[in-house]
Amino acid sequence: MGQILLLAPCYLGVGGAERYTRLFARALATVLGPRSVAVWSYLGGPIPAESEPSYLGAAASRSGMWGKTRFVARAARLARRVTLIVAGHVSVAPLASRLGRLYGVPYVVMTYGIEVWGSLPPGRRAALRKARRVVAISRYTASRLQQDHSVAEDQITVIPPVVDPAFLSRAAAAAARPAGPPRQVLTVARLSAREGYKGCDAVLEALARLRGTVGPVRYVIVGDGDDRPRLQALAAELGVGALVHFAGGVPDRDLAGYYEGSHLFAMPSRSGYAAGRWRGEGFGIVFIEAGAFGLPAIAGLGDGGQEAVEHEVTGFIVDGGDIEAVAGAMRRLLSDDALRLRMGQAARARVLREFTLPRMERQVGDLLGELGQRRESEADEWRREAGDHT
Template identity: 40%
Template sequence: MRSWLLVCLDFPPEVGGIQTYLGEIARRMDRLAVVAPAASGAPAYDATFPHPVDRIPLPRQRGLSGVPWLALETVRQLPWGRFSGVIWGHPKLAVAAGLVSGLGGLPSVVCAYGMDVTTGSLRPLMRWGLSRAWRLVTISSFTRARLEALGVSADRIRIVSPGVEAPDPDGPRAAVSGADDRPVVLTVGRIEAAEGYKGHDRVVEAMPLVLARCPGVRWVVVGDGSGLPALRELVRERGLGAWIELRGRVGPGELADLYRRCDLFLMPSRVIKDRSGERFEGFGIVYLEAARVGKPVVAGRVGGAVDAVLDGETGILVDPDDPRDIAAAVISLLEDPARRQAMGERGRSRVARSFTWDRAAAALTGVLEELS
């Protein structure tokens, strides 16, 4: 079997959900070559990556301006007998996918995640390219429905969900209390002013209701971004600084410790509609990270969270626009340790069974084998 070529706009060592998805799956696949943007720290990363990576400089704003560079590099890389096909790592590259597939007749697979197909000025061109892709790979049933709304036939769409490292069978299963034995609710995610769909503001509104029943609780928030100053100000205005810790960005070791020590994970993401389109959580790898260490999850009943969290089994899905519903879910779990532990165990087992990176790589390999 010949190699496939993976062409990316987003790839490690840059940080983000798409970068993690493509990097973790690609390193577990066989017979692959990668074209990716130049990035700080790339030489060290590429030296340990199991496949060849060709780095090219791209403009900082990787809209349509980045597509010609990647398309030309892809054509340069393609002595037409060398590769079985091309995996395009972002819908913005769908135009190039259509052109290259038309020129060389190679199978093309385009990856789509969420907001990348519902926002932005490139949608008309993107729709043209998506219509010419042999397969569309997406991460959730929610995004699959958005692709179908763009006119992509369901029989060309495959879901390859994200994953995490397999749970350690010898790792801690029971909840681990915080250092001062106060209950800890954890949220991890970017805090961007232009997005705002992850629900931090609604949790601030819910906190007084939670504190009325669980007065010792702490809400620990990990993540930075352009919206962090406004969130700090909102916490100050509401007088909640004693119960809400905004940690900003933390290192991997500290983050792993926070996951282990929290009592539950909370991120009630919602769908936000504006002039540019829909903004939402395409899946939410953080939900899997919490489940991996046996923590129950409270998430919004929209977007990819519906695939990541089994309502009533591994967590609770709530109305993400209703602070009372968010508070009720948090309170119900904080007041019932046995239920928390049972949900956490079920989540951990589900991750081990269905949401590891090894499983994701095998699923994408299966998609490619359909086209071989």
Template identity: 35%
Template sequence: MPNSKNTVDYVFVFLEIFAREGGIQSYVKDILRAYLELFDSAEGKSAEIFLLRDSSKCENPFSSDRLQFHYLKTLPPWLGRVKLALALWAGLLFRRPQHVFCGHINLAPLVQVFCQCLGIPYTVLTYGKEVWEPLPPKQLQALQQADSIWTIGRYSRDRVCQSNGISAEKVRLLPCVVDGTIFDRDRKPPHLLEKYNLGNAKVLMTVARLWSGDIYKGVDVTIRALPEIARVFPEVKYLVIGRGDDLPRLQKLAADLGVGDRVIFAGFIATEDLPDHYRVADAYIMPSQEGFGIVYLEAMASGIPVLSGDADGSIDPLQDGKLGWRVPHRDVDAVARACIEILNGLSDRADPRCNGEWLRECTLAKFGKETLRQKLKQLLEEAEKVKT
């Protein structure tokens, strides 16, 4: 039977979902989509979602009778944090959810205090770098005292446990997934080949934030590798999709290395236009340090070979290297060699990691949308059994 209007099944608390683009935001949207697919209006699984940095002006396709959103963005930022605390406390006190899901470690101390005062079990969602190193005392305590921890893959699970003394038994995996009906194999879109002047090029591509604080994405490493790649493949070009304050440095680096004409900075591309941009690529190159790397799934579902770092969460989407190339993430020579191998493999078809149909099948078999739905259902059922 549905709950009465004064109660709610779950509460979720996130920093933001809609105000900016990024891997975490994309992942959370996939969770919300899976939640709505799992619970139709007849099942009565209602949830309230508190958003610290989103406003009601943000476009939100998930609002429904199953999901009620509270937008708390306020300037100055400290006032927004106060509003979140007051709204969350009132929501927990009067609505008494079965379980609270804290969407970021930065919010965990607040959630811990409120939930323990009211006897409500809580789970902390983690993603990557934010929990890979020893945490400050308050965040550490909130994580250690959580009833469970959800994370996106094996690497992040192992790092958070090793760095913060967390039992692996407390951690559950809720993997990133890809929609194979959106990202699929097709011919290179002529309008994009013309737009970016890629007609006869071998195209390497990266989709990443170009922020000075995110140089780990490896765009600069790939640019440095281009001169060596171009000696073997003179027609190579590098399409970089993303925006950020590191763009001037990257543009200067390309010019200084004499490859400025080979690097196309496409800027921000709307989500609905990304599938066509993947189809332009011959290889997806991101020697990074990812918590997981949804972009690798998107590329492989599009039949595109991939290169990642070798010491991060890409171990899951690349299935321990079975599906792609994993190299030291700041090693320019290793990136150049791997890119040359990939482009050669596309020509001679000897390496299965360059077989687009096989890449797609292997990716969707393990990381299709149904995987997320079933895993979310399992974890929510586990959460309902927790007693404080």
């Protein structure tokens, strides 16, 4: 058993938060040594052959009382022999708080975006405020933690997402963008009705306005969910159904091929409070994944996406609710090859400078140093002192 226990709601799930959690766990293992980190997940399937040695599996394959009981029970056993608990999501922060109090162990909470914007159940809010440190993926989410939940500024550490090294290697080896038409616009997003703010509908409406003015264009949407039928109906209604390909859910290993085949990335999310909930991007890891492949991006105003895309340098920041603004940004990037290439190169350079795993490892190392965590050789000594020889 290692020094650090990372608790996750769905460690092997699909999505930006899940990818961030896995890369964060890798950074922990690099800094402290692979035997110093253990990951226990509430939901998931069997342990895949290619998973990290630190992954202990999941309590259940679907949500339910039995799985929750098993998750809590094993987490309690594992927490007795660690020096730090990491809650991989605010939903498991109350459990981390209780275990930390029970065993006298500090805990850290990882936060992303809308799950911590606005009001929270009292247990989650209290767990945030009592954590030894709260990790935020963006300055925007950090500001919301202070504003919405009175988390102290010096309690928050901002560690942005990074691009998986396998993606970077694939991007470095990728051939140049397809030279001829059609130009391909790409969105990678979960098509959930609850997350209908991602801007796919705005891109569809912009595409209808641009038809016949920028040459042949193809729009590919990677992702699935209960909002897909609405978007398909909208594409047909706008008369652009033949230009749109809904690729459905795609495994991480196949996602790179879609970036390789595209010319620009568009996810002009709409942020703000609507229909009783907050919406917007905590950061948008897909923006920097696209940047790794040399794609300029179009992001929305008013949220963490503005930290992933540098306006008029690596792409454009627009009001996702203003269809003409979305169409204008698309028009510029689709009709000006030199501009698109220059912004794409700037996006890749920024990724290599700011969003790599070694950079996250340094930031995680600084955090662990502040929390008094030690490398594996020292952890072995800690285990001997504690009488743990397993």
